[in-house]
Amino acid sequence: MSQPVLVAQNLTKTYGNNVIFRNISLSVNERDTIVIVGPSGTGKSTLLRCLNLLTKADSGKIWLDGVEITDPTCCSEDECRQRIGMVFQNFLLFNHLTALDNVMIGLTKVKKMPKEQARRKAVEELERVGLVDRAGHYPGQLSGGQQQRVAIARALAMEPRVMLFDEPTSALDPELIGEVLAVMKQLAREGMTMLVVTHEMGFAREVANRMIFMEKGQILEEGTPDDLFERPKYERTRQFLWKIAELHGRKAPEENG
Amino acid sequence: MAAAILPPILWALIMLIEFIRYIAAGTVTTLAVTLVALPLGLVIGLAFALAHVYGGKVLTQVMRLYSTLMRGMPPILLLFILYFIISGSINLSPFWAGSIALGVVSSAYQLEILRGAILSVGGDQMMAARAIGMSRLKAIRYVILPQALRLAIPPWSNEASIVLKDSSLVYALGVAEILRRAQQLSATTQQPFMAFGTAALIYFILVFTANRLLDYLARRTQIPANPLG
Numbered sequence A: 001m002s003q004p005v006l007v008a009q010n011l012t013k014t015y016g017n018n019v020i021f022r023n024i025s026l027s028v029n030e031r032d033t034i035v036i037v038g039p040s041g042t043g044k045s046t047l048l049r050c051l052n053l054l055t056k057a058d059s060g061k062i063w064l065d066g067v068e069i070t071d072p073t074c075c076s077e078d079e080c081r082q083r084i085g086m087v088f089q090n091f092l093l094f095n096h097l098t099a100l101d102n103v104m105i106g107l108t109k110v111k112k113m114p115k116e117q118a119r120r121k122a123v124e125e126l127e128r129v130g131l132v133d134r135a136g137h138y139p140g141q142l143s144g145g146q147q148q149r150v151a152i153a154r155a156l157a158m159e160p161r162v163m164l165f166d167e168p169t170s171a172l173d174p175e176l177i178g179e180v181l182a183v184m185k186q187l188a189r190e191g192m193t194m195l196v197v198t199h200e201m202g203f204a205r206e207v208a209n210r211m212i213f214m215e216k217g218q219i220l221e222e223g224t225p226d227d228l229f230e231r232p233k234y235e236r237t238r239q240f241l242w243k244i245a246e247l248h249g250r251k252a253p254e255e256n257g
Numbered sequence B: 001m002a003a004a005i006l007p008p009i010l011w012a013l014i015m016l017i018e019f020i021r022y023i024a025a026g027t028v029t030t031l032a033v034t035l036v037a038l039p040l041g042l043v044i045g046l047a048f049a050l051a052h053v054y055g056g057k058v059l060t061q062v063m064r065l066y067s068t069l070m071r072g073m074p075p076i077l078l079l080f081i082l083y084f085i086i087s088g089s090i091n092l093s094p095f096w097a098g099s100i101a102l103g104v105v106s107s108a109y110q111l112e113i114l115r116g117a118i119l120s121v122g123g124d125q126m127m128a129a130r131a132i133g134m135s136r137l138k139a140i141r142y143v144i145l146p147q148a149l150r151l152a153i154p155p156w157s158n159e160a161s162i163v164l165k166d167s168s169l170v171y172a173l174g175v176a177e178i179l180r181r182a183q184q185l186s187a188t189t190q191q192p193f194m195a196f197g198t199a200a201l202i203y204f205i206l207v208f209t210a211n212r213l214l215d216y217l218a219r220r221t222q223i224p225a226n227p228l229g
């Protein structure tokens, strides 16, 4: 049994009177790739933002490598966030910086790494996502797929313990999705611990060792991708997975069986 | 015939040169007032814009009040009020008191310019910066401001020309800048058109040059966006 990297217990988040999710618990183990799916507005993005403390949960606890990061006396939030990589749906590269500088800035300004060392490390990370030849380009000069790969490199450069992906391909034109998924598959093979919100069911079935189906602020069902696709506990799970698999132009789960 | 016309033209030319020379001495003062007021307004405006956007509920309200009050009065009136407050509390020459007062007036406008620029950079950039472990302060310093300041250059250029022109208000405090010297010339020479015309020309050249310089700065700092291939 591999050890837990990121653990959440009874997380609850409300905005005003609006309960986004209640009592969510989950555990991400070393080398896991967990895919979260669920309808729009279920609180998937909010959950990821709570996990790396970008948004404060109302209650519940979070542990990173066994240390409770929701405990204000334990460590600084900024330090915790360095160890949790995050990739956003709309890339969010720093627009005024080249690809290389986007990857470097966390190293030089947050990790206080000497410039030359940071540059070497940034080039390595860009190589990892296949974009060294675009190092000098600004985000506005890159395609969406390239921007997202730079964003992944930027997160990887911090050497996070776990990577959170929030619908990393849903803002991309269909022909650019593949290059980003390929990078993510490579990461999974290398043993990166990942928590991925995505509707790419092909990716989920191929790479994920666990899937979570979230609806209306709750985890309705979780298990291996095969469990959820082939033997779901709830009809609702089957309906939803079938629907998005179809929407995304993949084969319906039934046919895959 | 020619001999009868030439002397007046020559005379006018000599007079124009003399006028420019006399008023040009005021140009130095005008520039000095502007170069005190604008940066002072920038420093205050920037600090207050950051307080407005990131300072929490109370500071936001205070900044909103400051901005509304300062922009709701004629600059000349504020100049008098601030002048009497400043020169009443510390012993300052009219030049310094006037320049500082103008800077304070301008800070409210620069606050709004910079606030708008910071808001249009957007919260997402802040979120992305926090996500790699930057503190709020670092995110502001390395991610938000470099973008916001670029966006602010065109409206700031407009504010710079307003301050340049409003520097003529310190005339009312007896500071010998362009307008006051033009006024003196007009009175002593009985040539108001020539005197004020010369002043207008100098202001125009100053404003025009300042705007061109800032356009150049905007172009130089523009973030490349077109595909390079």
Ligand SMILES: Nc1ncnc2c1ncn2[C@@H]1O[C@H](COP(=O)(O)OP(=O)(O)OP(=O)(O)O)[C@@H](O)[C@H]1O
Residues within 6 Å of the ligand: A015, A020, A038, A039, A040, A041, A042, A043, A044, A045, A046, A047
């Ligand atoms: N800052 C906020 N203030 C108030 N309500 C919010 C805020 N952020 C999110 N919400 C609400 O929380 C709910 C969940 O949003 P969230 O973005 O987490 O859903 P999601 O599952 O990621 O959806 P999607 O698939 O569309 O990305 C939505 O109803 C949204 O309106």
Ligand SMILES: [Mg+2]
Residues within 6 Å of the ligand: A044, A045, A046, A166, A167
């Ligand atoms: Mg979302």
